[in-house]
Amino acid sequence: MLARLPKNLPGGVSLILPFLFICFSFSPVLSQGIEAEVDTLDPAVPDSELVVAAPVTSLIASDYKYDNGEVIELSWVPSIDDQLVGGNVIGYSLYRSENDGEPTLIAELLPGVNNYTDEGLSRLSTYRYTILTLTVNHETPSTMTAPITPEREWINFDKKYLFLIALIIGGSVMFFIETARRGKKLFVRKIAGLEAVDDAVGRATEMGRPILFIPGILDMDDVQTLAGLTILGRISRIIADYDTKIFMPVSRSLVMTAGRETIKAAYQAAGRPEKYSDDMVSYVTDEQFGYVAAVDGIMVREKPATVFLLGAFFAESLILAETGNYIGAIQIAGTARPAQLPFFIAACDFTLIGEELFAASAYLSDEPKALGSLKGQDVGKALAMVIIVVGVLAITIGQAWHVDFMMSLVDTLTNIFSTK
């Protein structure tokens, strides 16, 4: 049987007991007890041929900080016989006992390993751990850890700086939104791709040809799709005013629903609800290249004058953009996927690069509040730029001339911006 420790002991006893426990657990009696429990010894091997390794030492189980009480971290010093050259340890077996029950094997570890994170535990149970050091024909148990119960923390203080910086930037966005709401005029520079939206819609109207809007191939759970839809909202207003034909083939059913709501709202706002039709948005298929095959077909058959490619795109970006180019459409594209941006730049007339995609709807909006959010975004950029300049200079000077102050500044910055 495993040695059991009483749960509530007077202070002095609780200090002595672990010591006694450690000494005792090294005794052959207890070792045999554990070995018998986990059925480790091979009786067919004579004692003289046994390859015996020293046990792992300093096995410590500690509660993982800032979780929901489901994780315990274990660390230990590997067996002194765990050596690359001349060692005889072939691995470790980690056993866990729940509520002083029978120990069960939870992991088999390679030589050299000195820590383990035990996940998926219950904060209503207590746990104890032991490790068997394995040789080719023998297993040496370590001491058993003291009982431990994983604890739940309500606030993750590891993320305090993330919270703080997010608060500063989120606060700036709110501040500028509020400033704009109070009527203060905010300056935002011209963004070429967005300045071209009016002309692009006007061109389609003049030519009597439709506009094709492609919101990417991801669903509503991607923020780029949401960005594409918010821009669709602004473009639809212009389209409704000009009474231009729009067609939006989509690869996700939810995007179809949201797209219809968006366009319908624009027609309603323009006072032309009768001009709206559900046929403006239609579902094709969830399959990436099946969707591309269909959209390519639509492009060459319907010959839209303007193509908007705004959302999340993958390999299909170039196929779509080149086909649009081939039919002579004006193309305005935007995505936050850096790998696809070069293809849009090569094949489209205007490209919204990353951040510009998210800023577009605010830029096109006639609502000052939306514009205010862009200012808040700039505060974040300014902060990033200052930190980069200060950080790079501090670490360069600090290391070159061994300036402790600079190095502690770097440590602070690195600590603040590290994300666990």
Add this chain to the structure above:
Amino acid sequence: MRRQIPLFITFFVGTLLIFSVFIPPMETWGEDFTLFFDIIAVFAFFLGGGNLMRVHFNKLTRRKQDWTYSIVTLAGFFFMLVLGLLKIGNPGGIAASVTAEGSWFQTMFNDVLNPLQSTMYALLAFFVASASYRAFRAKNREATILLVAAFIILLGRTPFGMYLTAWVPESFSVLQIPNLAIWIMNSPNLAGQRAIIIGIGLGVVSMSMRLILGIERTYLGDDSG
């Protein structure tokens, strides 16, 4: 009210998930909500699939241009639904995975969908060539920079790049095309990527806040419902 309730839902759920990141007992809520999304998306497919059927039935019944192809689309759609939902021709029966090897459903994927996907994907080779040609013809400074960088990286990944600049002395080895390509990838490319990625991070913060605060709400439609 028809707009107020959805706006409140967006605000409530959005705010909850922002704070969930900092509260360990709520840390898994994001995953749970993603699970909800997966379930909603399948229900939504009834709308999407229904729309697909409606569009092609309309084309068929009104004998619109290319209506004959709509027969093929509809037949293919129903065929896969029947094969997959009833698991017809699945060696393991109804209990087996629908995509089990040897099932008729998976065979359709392997023999029909797979070649279609691969070929559509392979068309990119032609489109990359035409896009490169266009970039080559562009006469502005930005396009030239893009093209030169692309050319160096392209050559740097082929033995030809090594062959071309093998004569460069070892002390100037950085100018050998493969090394230059590595340097471009690790330095200027990294800088550009970083600027784009940081910008995206901030853009997402700003846009998410506009959505949560209800400043962006066009996706919710008009008030009339």
Add this chain to the structure above:
Amino acid sequence: MEHFALWLAAFLTLGIVSFLYKDNPWYKLCEAIFVGLSAGYWFVVLFWDNIYGKFWVGVFPLEEFDEAGREITAEPDYWLFVGAALGILMLMRLVPNIGWISRWPLAFIVGSTAGLYLINYFSSNMMRQVQGTIVPLFGAGYDASAYAIVGNIVVAVGTFAGLVYFFFSKEHRGVFGGTAKVGVFFLMLTFGASFGYTVMSRMSLLIGRMDFLLGDWLGMIK
């Protein structure tokens, strides 16, 4: 059967490639097959994965036992009914007078996407990248080669200038405009590098299909 599959694959492959010449009935047929089959395929896969695999099995877990024969069946997760309820609300769109209720699940999705992305993107895109840029220009022990020093300077200056380009609050004029132009230079280099890096992999896709047509199908190459 295998022979038929090979010819079918070749027929479909050439049908898709024919689009490069111009839109034609062969391509239209392949497109129709592609759209119909793939839409059905994905619905079936999503149905079994999500409705059965995630919802049904989540609410009514399958009995499971470990190696020792002990029952390790998961606890039922009744919260999944929230997802199903939202899904059903989505279908209210089909009911004329209460179609507006379908906006609730939409609002839920938009709210959760915005909430999840806000902190995740901020943490991984902004915080981590800023931290990654804080590197000593002359190497850790003032021992970097000229090659590395130039590289480090380029990374720091390029990131800074790139951020200046994205600044919305100030017109790109004067020193600020000059820095933004440097930013554009870096962005174009980045796009060029990505472009060049991808070209080869795209070519290999074509080679793969050629290999199928000339090797597997026609047997011209072994």
